[in-house]
Amino acid sequence: MFTDTHAHLNRLDLEKHDNDIQKALQIAKDANVHRIMAIMCDFDEYDGIQQIISTQIDGLTLGMSVGIHPCQDTINQVTAEKLIELANRENVWAIGETGLDYYWSKDFINEQKSSFSYHIHASQTLKKPIVVHTREARYDTIDILTAEKAEHGIIHCFTEDYDTAKKALDLGFYISLSGIVTFKNATDLQDVAKKLPLDRILIETDSPYLAPVPKRGKPNEPAFVPYVAEFLANLYQLPLEQFANITNQNFDNLLNQYV
Ligand SMILES: [Zn+2]
Numbered sequence: 001m002f003t004d005t006h007a008h009l010n011r012l013d014l015e016k017h018d019n020d021i022q023k024a025l026q027i028a029k030d031a032n033v034h035r036i037m038a039i040m041c042d043f044d045e046y047d048g049i050q051q052i053i054s055t056q057i058d059g060l061t062l063g064m065s066v067g068i069h070p071c072q073d074t075i076n077q078v079t080a081e082k083l084i085e086l087a088n089r090e091n092v093w094a095i096g097e098t099g100l101d102y103y104w105s106k107d108f109i110n111e112q113k114s115s116f117s118y119h120i121h122a123s124q125t126l127k128k129p130i131v132v133h134t135r136e137a138r139y140d141t142i143d144i145l146t147a148e149k150a151e152h153g154i155i156h157c158f159t160e161d162y163d164t165a166k167k168a169l170d171l172g173f174y175i176s177l178s179g180i181v182t183f184k185n186a187t188d189l190q191d192v193a194k195k196l197p198l199d200r201i202l203i204e205t206d207s208p209y210l211a212p213v214p215k216r217g218k219p220n221e222p223a224f225v226p227y228v229a230e231f232l233a234n235l236y237q238l239p240l241e242q243f244a245n246i247t248n249q250n251f252d253n254l255l256n257q258y259v
Pocket of ligand 1 (some may be wrong): 006008
């Protein structure tokens with residue numbers, strides 16, 4: 001069984017599933033994916049994702065995160081109070097995705113930083129982990145997490161160097177690897193992955209983006225998370241089932257860190 005810890009379920013390309021999210025989820029379940037965390041990026045996605053995660057599929061557990069992605073125009077509307085209000089439900093497992101992205105825009109760095117801090121505060125109040133996105137902003141990301149005493153969360157779709165991973169691990173964070181690690185040219189990231197402690201690794205699709213090999217270039221979906229797991233199991237020279245169990249346990253531990 002596999003957990004997809006990061007999927008944009010409301011953005012999936014459903015064409016091959018007859019435009020039916022239920023079918024996409026059933027196919028994920030049939031691929032042995034038993035748990036998916038749907039990720040919110042903007043306020044207007046909340047209701048749609050709540051609707052999706054209310055879908056009943058036998059043997060599949062669905063939850064969501066609540067947050068505003070650093071590239072959204074609405075980051076200046078973020079307050080910890082608003083996040084707490086939206087995230088104070090049982091099917092909300094985490095806060096995010098939040099973080100810093102200097103690749104897309106360096107115009108709103110202060111707004112990104114404030115929003116990131118508010119997400120951390122909400123995470124600390126609710127004792128729910130934070131889902132962190134970081135792109136071309138590794139130092140500021142670690143600085144803010146450190147300054148805010150963040151210790152509970154995920155660095156998602158990790159593509160940074162080992163030094164950054166180590167700093168995040170020292171804070172208590174989990175490192176989530178996506179399909180990027182399966183790419184042929186991702187040798188640096190594969191070398192970093194080899195050095196990560198097994199009890200801090202998570203797997204994700206970040207679907208509909210970044211489909212893993214052998215689906216690279218196609219629209220990604222939660223049913224593809226086993227490809228990420230397979231690649232990593234090989235990398236760590238572990239049986240697939242054992243590696244999958246470790247990552248499931250890691251996600252359990254993360255969700256239960258303060259329960
Ligand atoms: Zn994402």
